[in-house]
Amino acid sequence: ExxxxxxxxxxxxxxxxxLDEASGKVLVVQDKNKTKNAWKFPGGLSNLGxxxxxxxxxxxxxxxxxxxxxxxxLSVRQQHDHPGAFGMSxxxxxxxxxxxxxxxxxxxxECLRAEWMGLEELARTxxxxxxxxxxxxxxxxxxxxxxxxxxxPLEELPAVQPGRRYQLYHRALPAGGPxxx
Amino acid sequence: ExxxxxxxxxxxxxxxxxLDEASGKVLVVQDKNKTKNAWKFPGGLSNLGxxxxxxxxxxxxxxxxxxxxxxxxLSVRQQHDHPGAFGMSxxxxxxxxxxxxxxxxxxxxECLRAEWMGLEELARTxxxxxxxxxxxxxxxxxxxxxxxxxxxPLEELPAVQPGRRYQLYHRALPAGGPxxx
Numbered sequence: 001e002x003x004x005x006x007x008x009x010x011x012x013x014x015x016x017x018x019l020d021e022a023s024g025k026v027l028v029v030q031d032k033n034k035t036k037n038a039w040k041f042p043g044g045l046s047n048l049g050x051x052x053x054x055x056x057x058x059x060x061x062x063x064x065x066x067x068x069x070x071x072x073x074l075s076v077r078q079q080h081d082h083p084g085a086f087g088m089s090x091x092x093x094x095x096x097x098x099x100x101x102x103x104x105x106x107x108x109x110e111c112l113r114a115e116w117m118g119l120e121e122l123a124r125t126x127x128x129x130x131x132x133x134x135x136x137x138x139x140x141x142x143x144x145x146x147x148x149x150x151x152x153p154l155e156e157l158p159a160v161q162p163g164r165r166y167q168l169y170h171r172a173l174p175a176g177g178p179x180x181x
Numbered sequence: 182e183x184x185x186x187x188x189x190x191x192x193x194x195x196x197x198x199x200l201d202e203a204s205g206k207v208l209v210v211q212d213k214n215k216t217k218n219a220w221k222f223p224g225g226l227s228n229l230g231x232x233x234x235x236x237x238x239x240x241x242x243x244x245x246x247x248x249x250x251x252x253x254x255l256s257v258r259q260q261h262d263h264p265g266a267f268g269m270s271x272x273x274x275x276x277x278x279x280x281x282x283x284x285x286x287x288x289x290x291e292c293l294r295a296e297w298m299g300l301e302e303l304a305r306t307x308x309x310x311x312x313x314x315x316x317x318x319x320x321x322x323x324x325x326x327x328x329x330x331x332x333x334p335l336e337e338l339p340a341v342q343p344g345r346r347y348q349l350y351h352r353a354l355p356a357g358g359p360x361x362x
Contacts, residue, residue, distance in 0.1 A: 007192070009191070009192060009227070009228075010190070010192070010193050011190060012270075036341075046190070047190075051261075073257070074351060075349060076351070077348065078233060079340060079348075085189065086188070131349060138351060152333070166258050168257075168258045169256060169257045170275075170315060170319060171331045
């Protein structure tokens with residue numbers, strides 16, 4: 001067994017679930033060049049050095065023209081021997097975003113269509129993916145009972161290496177605990 | 182902008198937080214060859230094609246001899262330009278594990294020492310890392326109020342590609358929802 005560090009084994013994809021809390025509608029797209037035209041949250045691959053949340057905001061804007069800001073991580077998927085990853089593995093992070101604009105300007109190269117869809121409709125339709133449906137159910141639960149029940153908020157912390165920082169996602173801890181470091 | 186898939190950009194590290202719920206103690210180690218001997222959960226890099234939970238169980242056993250089973254994901258960290266990753270990025274997943282054995286057999290090549298430590302002591306000590314401290318606080322909260330408040334349980338689902346499956350982690354949804362697909 002080698003003690004040397006392994007090489008990079010995963011690409012990291014992101015999806016941005018942009019929820020308009022006032023209307024209960026979320027931004028969904030249908031990709032071009034897919035056999036089954038399922039409604040999904042806009043997204044794509046993150047670039048080297050790009051944070052998950054930044055990648056989700058960028059991909060949403062590129063595909064739909066909608067500007068949004070990161071709120072939290074909702075789910076993470078791991079899939080091995082991914083068809084789009086040359087035999088490598090894929091991590092796919094779905095993020096909750098808040099819209100800063102609402103007008104859709106479709107990127108015709110990547111998307112067939114895009115719309116603001118009611119969360120209940122998205123949770124019910126057959127024309128979606130299991131991950132998107134779970135995202136819709138998480139957002140519905142958050143809208144009704146508070147997003148603290150579904151969110152994995154971001155905390156940015158200093159790394160051991162001077163001047164570097166990292167991003168940590170987990171369930172929020174109760175306030176007042178010995179969390180200062 | 183290229184439409185080709187990107188290359189793999191991340192290595193995936195794992196840590197296994199093995200909690201003995203009866204005693205409130207968790208398995209911690211001090212790595213060899215580190216400048217600061219901080220208590221951490223045992224862990225290391227996942228292999229190509231290895232699930233996060235399986236990698237955590239394997240690393241715990243290799244470093245301490247303790248056998249354990251996967252319960253849930255607790256946290257995910259993203260760090261770019263990671264010193265051990267040749268300029269690539271690092272994702273680091275902390276998992277909650279349940280012990281199946283308790284006797285520690287230290288791997289002297291990787292670990293300086295290992296012990297079962299009380300969660301409150303681990304949450305308080307200066308001789309640990311921010312991620313480990315948050316892990317201890319999440320486990321303490323789970324032990325007191327129920328692990329459903331801190332867990333990201335695993336759901337395994339069929340991929341679009343026939344015969345393949347993927348692993349999805351998110352906050353548990355209330356039972357009875359339209360989640361069947």
